[in-house]
Amino acid sequence: MQYQPSSSHAPSYAPMGSALIQVEHLSHTIITKKQNIPILHDISFVVPEASLFVINGPSGSGKSTLLNMLTGIDRPTSGRILFAGEEIRAKGEDQLAKWRGRHVGIVFQFFQLILTLSAQENVLLAMELGGCRLPRRTWRQHALSCLNTVGLGAFAKRLPSELSGGQQQRVAIARALANDPPVLIADEPTGNLDSQSAQAIFQIFVQLTSHGKTIIYVTHDPTLARRASSGIELSDGRIVQSLPGSMSGGMQ
Ligand SMILES: Nc1ncnc2c1ncn2[C@@H]1O[C@H](COP(=O)(O)OP(=O)(O)OP(=O)(O)O)[C@@H](O)[C@H]1O
Numbered sequence: 001m002q003y004q005p006s007s008s009h010a011p012s013y014a015p016m017g018s019a020l021i022q023v024e025h026l027s028h029t030i031i032t033k034k035q036n037i038p039i040l041h042d043i044s045f046v047v048p049e050a051s052l053f054v055i056n057g058p059s060g061s062g063k064s065t066l067l068n069m070l071t072g073i074d075r076p077t078s079g080r081i082l083f084a085g086e087e088i089r090a091k092g093e094d095q096l097a098k099w100r101g102r103h104v105g106i107v108f109q110f111f112q113l114i115l116t117l118s119a120q121e122n123v124l125l126a127m128e129l130g131g132c133r134l135p136r137r138t139w140r141q142h143a144l145s146c147l148n149t150v151g152l153g154a155f156a157k158r159l160p161s162e163l164s165g166g167q168q169q170r171v172a173i174a175r176a177l178a179n180d181p182p183v184l185i186a187d188e189p190t191g192n193l194d195s196q197s198a199q200a201i202f203q204i205f206v207q208l209t210s211h212g213k214t215i216i217y218v219t220h221d222p223t224l225a226r227r228a229s230s231g232i233e234l235s236d237g238r239i240v241q242s243l244p245g246s247m248s249g250g251m252q
Pocket residue numbers: 030037039057058059060061062063064065066220
C-alpha cells in the first residue's frame with residue numbers, strides 16, 4: 001500500500017506540527033424546556049497538523065458531542081474553534097456545508113457506504129457531493145488512486161457486500177479522502193472490526209499523517225488511544241488528561 005498524494009487541490013496549511021485546530025474555552029449545554037444539561041465544560045486544546053489525535057474517554061463523556069463541534073455539525077454554546085486560524089462558528093449553514101466538504105473527511109463506525117454502488121462509485125459520489133474541483137475527465141482515475149491509497153485499487157468494482165468489514169472501512173477512508181481534505185475525523189473507526197483489521201486501519205492512518213493529513217479519532221479503548229501521537233481524555237465533559245502537544249500555552 002503506497003500513499004500517493006493526489007494532484008493536491010486542497011490549500012496548504014500551517015507548517016508541519018504546528019496547531020491546525022485550536023479549541024478555546026468551548027462549552028456546550030443542551031437546553032430543553034425542563035432543564036439545561038451541560039455536556040462540555042470549558043474545553044481548550046490544540047490539534048497539531050499531521051498528528052494522529054485521539055479523543056478518548058468513557059461512554060457519555062462527551063466525545064461525540066465534541067466531534068460534532070469540530071465538524072461544525074453542531075455549534076458550541078460558548079467558546080470557539082479555529083481551523084487554520086479561521087473561526088468555524090462565524091460561517092452560515094450553506095458556507096459551513098461547503099467548508100466541511102473541502103476541509104473534513106468523516107469516517108463512521110459502521111462505514112455508511114451506499115450499498116448499491118461499487119467502491120469506486122462510492123468515492124465518485126463523495127467527489128460529486130463535495131464539489132470536487134478536479135477536471136471531470138480525471139475523476140475516475142482520482143477515485144481509483146484514493147482506493148489505491150488504502151490498498152483496494154483491485155477491488156474498485158466490488159459492491160460493499162462483496163467486501164469484508166475491514167475492507168469496507170478502507171473504502172470509507174478512500175471516500176473521506178475524495179476531496180483531499182487536510183483533516184479526517186473518525187468516530188470509533190475500528191469499533192466494528194476485529195483486531196487485525198483494526199491494525200490495518202491504524203497503519204493507513206499513520207501513513208496518511210506522514211503525508212501531512214491530520215487524523216482525529218474517537219475511541220473508548222485505551223489500547224487504541226495509545227496509538228495516538230497527541231490527544232485528550234475526557235471525563236464528564238472535562239479534559240482530565242492531555243498528551244504532549246495538545247494543550248496551548250504550556251498548560252499540560
Ligand atoms: N440531545 C441530547 N439530549 C440530552 N442529553 C444528551 C444529548 N446528547 C448527548 N447527551 C448527553 O451528553 C453526554 C455526552 O454524550 P456523547 O454522546 O457526546 O458521549 P460519548 O462520550 O460520545 O459517549 P459514547 O462513547 O457512548 O458514544 C451523555 O451523558 C449524553 O447522555
